[in-house]
Amino acid sequence: MTTDAAVWLVDDDRSIRWVIEKALEQAGIPCRSFETGDAVQRELARKQPAVLISDIRMPGTDGLTLLRAINRDYPAMQVIIMTAHSDLDSAVASYQGGAFEYLPKPFDVDDVVDVVRRALSQVQQAAPDEKIIEPLPTEIIGEAPAMQEVFRAIGRLSHSNITVLINGESGTGKELVAQALHRHSPRSKKPFIALNMAAVPKDLMESELFGHEKGAFTGAVTQRQGRFEQADGGTLFLDEIGDMPHDTQTRLLRVLADGMFYRVGGHTPVKVDVRIIAATHQDLAKLVQEHRFREDLFHRLNVIRIQLPRLAERSQDIPALARFFLDKAARELGVEAKRLLPEAEAFISQLDWPGNVRQLENTCRWLTVMAPGRDVHTADFPPDILQQAEQQQAAALAQSNSWEQVLQQWAEKALASGRERLLEEATPVFERIMIEAALKQTAGRRREASELLGWGRNTLTRKIKELGLVTEGEDDEE
Numbered sequence: 001m002t003t004d005a006a007v008w009l010v011d012d013d014r015s016i017r018w019v020i021e022k023a024l025e026q027a028g029i030p031c032r033s034f035e036t037g038d039a040v041q042r043e044l045a046r047k048q049p050a051v052l053i054s055d056i057r058m059p060g061t062d063g064l065t066l067l068r069a070i071n072r073d074y075p076a077m078q079v080i081i082m083t084a085h086s087d088l089d090s091a092v093a094s095y096q097g098g099a100f101e102y103l104p105k106p107f108d109v110d111d112v113v114d115v116v117r118r119a120l121s122q123v124q125q126a127a128p129d130e131k132i133i134e135p136l137p138t139e140i141i142g143e144a145p146a147m148q149e150v151f152r153a154i155g156r157l158s159h160s161n162i163t164v165l166i167n168g169e170s171g172t173g174k175e176l177v178a179q180a181l182h183r184h185s186p187r188s189k190k191p192f193i194a195l196n197m198a199a200v201p202k203d204l205m206e207s208e209l210f211g212h213e214k215g216a217f218t219g220a221v222t223q224r225q226g227r228f229e230q231a232d233g234g235t236l237f238l239d240e241i242g243d244m245p246h247d248t249q250t251r252l253l254r255v256l257a258d259g260m261f262y263r264v265g266g267h268t269p270v271k272v273d274v275r276i277i278a279a280t281h282q283d284l285a286k287l288v289q290e291h292r293f294r295e296d297l298f299h300r301l302n303v304i305r306i307q308l309p310r311l312a313e314r315s316q317d318i319p320a321l322a323r324f325f326l327d328k329a330a331r332e333l334g335v336e337a338k339r340l341l342p343e344a345e346a347f348i349s350q351l352d353w354p355g356n357v358r359q360l361e362n363t364c365r366w367l368t369v370m371a372p373g374r375d376v377h378t379a380d381f382p383p384d385i386l387q388q389a390e391q392q393q394a395a396a397l398a399q400s401n402s403w404e405q406v407l408q409q410w411a412e413k414a415l416a417s418g419r420e421r422l423l424e425e426a427t428p429v430f431e432r433i434m435i436e437a438a439l440k441q442t443a444g445r446r447r448e449a450s451e452l453l454g455w456g457r458n459t460l461t462r463k464i465k466e467l468g469l470v471t472e473g474e475d476d477e478e
Contacts, residue, residue, distance in 0.1 A: 216265025
């Protein structure tokens, strides 16, 4: 491999190129930059770097096309993909295309330098892999860093059949992630079978999982395949695995160990090839300590763990999710899609959403039917959501040690939801509260109130007029 620079960088954004070049320069890593993928391809015929950093969306040859060409023609080269348009499909396509790493913008330049160093240290021959995933329907929406980590995990696992454990609160989308893991796996053409442990009566659990023979128990009038047989060659998703009875845990462990089981009432072993993806909202390690979950089964399942964030931990995704759910509900119901006004988007972005994404989706369905107009205002939300907002605000005030903390929390959530010009919004509210408190303290005497506030009397009078305040009590202007 011949090169005059260890690292090449291609991005049509000049500012990105400049920042990364400078960071690599300071780290002592030679870097050469290009504006287009076409320019990189022309130069590759003469020289090749050890590492290429490429944007995805560029004029001409895009980053994923460039990635495939490099893995075909120069398999030893390590490619780092970066993009401002980070979603599940681009993350999975990057990893399946052979990318060394996937970096969603914006990123810390120190992270870029670290990734480049790792890529340089691991330059090695690798077999080209041109497997490209087909575009899928929208699966998971998420720009928040926590969701980018989920996308990255799905991408890294796209070549694997390894067991995965998904942790997350109820309503965070565990089954959606399991489906994505299956769709982007070597088993994607085979069945995806889901079973919720919490929804199956304990006395029917083994029959559901392993099937039964005719006459195995009262009501078993025919032989029946269980979920393991139905999922043969594909993926079996065991939701709420923490609710699985202890006896069934023992049988599951044996299947995971040798891929064989007996139907209930059967004597002939059944062999299957099934990938297990399990999910739970519970702390399985704690259940192990309490002797409610087998430790050996826990270690069998806990090979790769994906932690799903609460919706409140990814508040920047809430407006996009709401728009998606409103459009989805409108299509299902055959009506015009509702549209959230900025005030409504800001409102939902500050809620805790204890029911997570599922609660948000149900709220959007309610709005589609019940909101009076096409434009959705804050007052149009269901009474329970409005009550939750009031309780949340009261709890925040009660738990806060100072008004500065409350203000900081408000500002952080407002900024996370994409709101701008915060000072123009907050300053009049702050001034009104301070003026009203001072006037209350002085029984409406403006001269004394202005002294308490540190203003001149004329300034206070002007502010009262600007804010449209109605004051009571003695007016000492004369």
